[in-house]
Amino acid sequence: MCGFAAWAHPATMAPHRPTGRHHPITYDRGMSSRARIPFLKGHGTENDFVIVPDPENTLDLPVATVAALCDRRAGIGGDGLLHVVRSAAHPEAREMAAEAEWFMDYRNGDGSIAEMCGNGVRVFARYLQRAGHIGEGDLAVATRGGVKKVHIAKDGDVTVGMGRARLPEGDVTVSVGERSWSARNVNMGNPHAVAFVDDLAHAGNLYSAPPFSPAAAYPDGVNVEFVVDRGPGHVALRVHERGAGETRSCGTGACAVAVAAARRDGADPAVTGAPATYTVDVPGGTLVITERPDGEIEMTGPAVIVAEGEIDAEWLEKAAS
Numbered sequence: 001m002c003g004f005a006a007w008a009h010p011a012t013m014a015p016h017r018p019t020g021r022h023h024p025i026t027y028d029r030g031m032s033s034r035a036r037i038p039f040l041k042g043h044g045t046e047n048d049f050v051i052v053p054d055p056e057n058t059l060d061l062p063v064a065t066v067a068a069l070c071d072r073r074a075g076i077g078g079d080g081l082l083h084v085v086r087s088a089a090h091p092e093a094r095e096m097a098a099e100a101e102w103f104m105d106y107r108n109g110d111g112s113i114a115e116m117c118g119n120g121v122r123v124f125a126r127y128l129q130r131a132g133h134i135g136e137g138d139l140a141v142a143t144r145g146g147v148k149k150v151h152i153a154k155d156g157d158v159t160v161g162m163g164r165a166r167l168p169e170g171d172v173t174v175s176v177g178e179r180s181w182s183a184r185n186v187n188m189g190n191p192h193a194v195a196f197v198d199d200l201a202h203a204g205n206l207y208s209a210p211p212f213s214p215a216a217a218y219p220d221g222v223n224v225e226f227v228v229d230r231g232p233g234h235v236a237l238r239v240h241e242r243g244a245g246e247t248r249s250c251g252t253g254a255c256a257v258a259v260a261a262a263r264r265d266g267a268d269p270a271v272t273g274a275p276a277t278y279t280v281d282v283p284g285g286t287l288v289i290t291e292r293p294d295g296e297i298e299m300t301g302p303a304v305i306v307a308e309g310e311i312d313a314e315w316l317e318k319a320a321s
Contacts (some may be wrong), residue, residue, distance in 0.1 A: 001228060037311040039069075040127060041076060044119035044158075044303045046248035046284025050078040051127050053149075057089040063111030068319035069311070070109040075319065076311070079247045080117060081107040082124050093142045100140035100147045102128060108243030116145030116189040119253015120156040122303035125150045130305050146187025158303045162252065164295040165259040168217070173222050175211045176204040183212070183224070184260040188297075190242075191222045192256035196264065200228055203238045204248035225253045227261070235261050236281035248284030255297050258289035269293040 037059070040051040043085035050069045052059065061083055070078045080096055083105035087093035104124045106117050109260045122143055129132045149161035159264075166187040174183045174195050179202055181192040191214055197203065203226035210224045221242040227235050236255050239250040258278040263267065267276045269291050277290040287301040 002287060009270060025133060029141055032183065037313050037316065038147070038205040038308065039076060039311050040305055042123040042126060042303065042305040044122045044249065044251065045282050045287060047119035047302055048078045049120055050076045050121055051082045051123070053083060053084045053131065055084065055086050055089065055138035056216045057085045061107065061305065062320065064101065065320040066107045069110070079109050079241070080120060083107065084124065087142045087259060090107065092144060092260045094118055096142040096147050100142035103142040103233060105129050106143065110243040113244045114190060115242065116252055118162055118255060119147050119249050121150060121160045121252070125152055126303035126305055133192050149258050155214070157300050159298055159300040162255050162299050163296040165256065170217060172217050173213050175191040176202060183234040185217060186256035186259055186265070188255050189250040190252055191218050192225060192253055193222050194225045194227060194257050194260035197226050200226055200236065200238050202226065206238065206240045209240055221252060223253050225257050226234065227257050230281060234279045251287065251299055254282060254287045255289050255299055259291060259297070262291060263272050270295060
């Protein structure tokens with residue numbers, strides 16, 4: 001059995017009993033060896049994350065630190081990191097504090113900052129529930145892509161209001177080896193290029209970012225989805241995420257794919273007045289995406305916390321140096 005590059009504190013192994021109180025967490029700037037640095041590990045359709053609770057935003061998380069934590073061989077391992085902070089305590093989220101108490105300070109696995117992560121929001125909400133900060137029902141989560149509305153159902157699934165898609169005009173092409181495809185440019189708060197292909201194997205290994213053109217379409221890089229049809233209202237995808245490579249799932253990517261598929265199929269809810277719902281298979285599971293006539297997109301799927309413990313601060317300080 002593989003282990004984490006961290007040890008589990010005995011107290012974290014007891015069954016969780018939500019109290020409604022915030023758990024005390026102590027951090028020291030500079031991450032001294034005496035600092036307690038709790039973490040959790042979770043996933044949404046196998047898009048996995050290191051979760052670092054830090055309500056008062058007292059922990060430094062430079063690029064090298066995040067990359068070390070997300071390293072799958074030398075660290076805990078994850079497609080990204082969810083830094084859990086109260087909105088009022090973070091300079092990028094203070095203006096959203098009146099709408100959302102909690103800010104998802106999301107980082108890609110290479111340490112770079114990202115606007116949003118749909119699977120991450122679901123796992124973020126599941127952590128807040130586990131920690132006793134919230135219960136079943138509705139909540140709001142602040143992200144760099146705006147405030148997202150979330151609903152935790154009794155059956156365990158989590159629905160996230162992903163906002164509206166933007167469809168920038170202009171032709172986009174993505175390539176893998178000798179093959180090239182026209183792609184739909186869809187922005188879900190982060191950029192996506194959606195290409196419909198005959199076989200998901202045509203996407204190649206997706207270790208590196210597929211080339212795209214024109215370069216001006218995505219000055220900060222792009223998430224690229226390769227999509228095949230499975231049946232009416234049912235598609236499957238593989239995705240290369242900026243800063244992470246191929247991942248088992250991408251929530252914003254699934255939404256972008258559903259929107260692109262709906263437009264390809266002549267189903268624009270703003271025109272028809274009827275919601276468009278697509279089942280989207282990702283390598284790590286299944287998501288259900290609904291675009292409403294008002295343009296709002298909802299994503300429903302599972303979110304799981306699989307482990308918790310404490311990071312060895314001395315290791316982290318060395319690993320990030």
